[in-house]
Amino acid sequence: MLIIGIAGGTGCGKTTVVNQILNQLPEGEVGVISQDSYYKDTTHLSYDERVKINFDHPRSIDFELLEQHLKDLKNGQTIEQPVYSFVKHNRTGDTIKTIPRKVMIVEGILILTHPELRDMFDIKIFVHADSDERLIRRLKRDITERGRDIDEVLSRYQNTLKPMHQQFIEPMKEYADIIIPNNKYNTVAVDIVKTIINEKLQ
Ligand SMILES: Nc1ncnc2c1ncn2[C@@H]1O[C@H](COP(=O)(O)OP(=O)(O)O)[C@@H](O)[C@H]1O
Numbered sequence: 001m002l003i004i005g006i007a008g009g010t011g012c013g014k015t016t017v018v019n020q021i022l023n024q025l026p027e028g029e030v031g032v033i034s035q036d037s038y039y040k041d042t043t044h045l046s047y048d049e050r051v052k053i054n055f056d057h058p059r060s061i062d063f064e065l066l067e068q069h070l071k072d073l074k075n076g077q078t079i080e081q082p083v084y085s086f087v088k089h090n091r092t093g094d095t096i097k098t099i100p101r102k103v104m105i106v107e108g109i110l111i112l113t114h115p116e117l118r119d120m121f122d123i124k125i126f127v128h129a130d131s132d133e134r135l136i137r138r139l140k141r142d143i144t145e146r147g148r149d150i151d152e153v154l155s156r157y158q159n160t161l162k163p164m165h166q167q168f169i170e171p172m173k174e175y176a177d178i179i180i181p182n183n184k185y186n187t188v189a190v191d192i193v194k195t196i197i198n199e200k201l202q
């Protein structure tokens, strides 16, 4: 199994890059695990308490479960990947059966911050987009897809997202094997990653 970790700040385009990679590759050969599925279960909290969580700090992630699931997949076992709701700020209680594939992609803002998980990646990719570009994309996406308003996005950006990005996410570039500049759609870089994956699949 080839395990590829794709990190980068919110709105840099990780999900888009993953979809571009999956597009045109043989169906069923590449699996995806999203770090978002592993936000800690907060069912014991009220909605008002959950909104106050710092979702950009590594402690918000259940890295133990994520690491265990990746190990299970490596050992040929199917896992139940939790489904996360950004609208409710919590797991939904549903899971998605995720079966081991020749290539597994793990994507998320904080996946390179956890040394044990980081060591499991054969290839580490960091997707870079400038912070103003990321904020614009996040504003548009979170308002249209995640039920936020402009005040929520901007105050979260100033209070947690920006400082957490500077403290935890940006320094992870140091560990990256490949940095994809993604202020604009970068088909050349995506094609290079696809070529690497295709070699593994042959
Ligand atoms: N290179 C790009 N140029 C312009 N918009 C982009 C680019 N990549 C992604 N987007 C858009 O930005 C938003 C955030 O992208 P997404 O892939 O969800 O980022 P991430 O998963 O890193 O948070 C989406 O609406 C997406 O369509």
Ligand SMILES: O=c1ccn([C@@H]2O[C@H](COP(=O)(O)O)[C@@H](O)[C@H]2O)c(=O)[nH]1
Pocket (backbone or CB within 6 Å): 009, 010, 011, 014, 036, 039, 055, 056, 085, 086, 088, 089, 090, 108, 109, 161
């Ligand atoms: O309940 C939640 C959990 C996370 N977030 C925000 O999501 C981003 C990470 O997702 P991307 O798709 O990489 O943008 C993170 O910056 C959190 O602030 C949330 O709003 N609510």
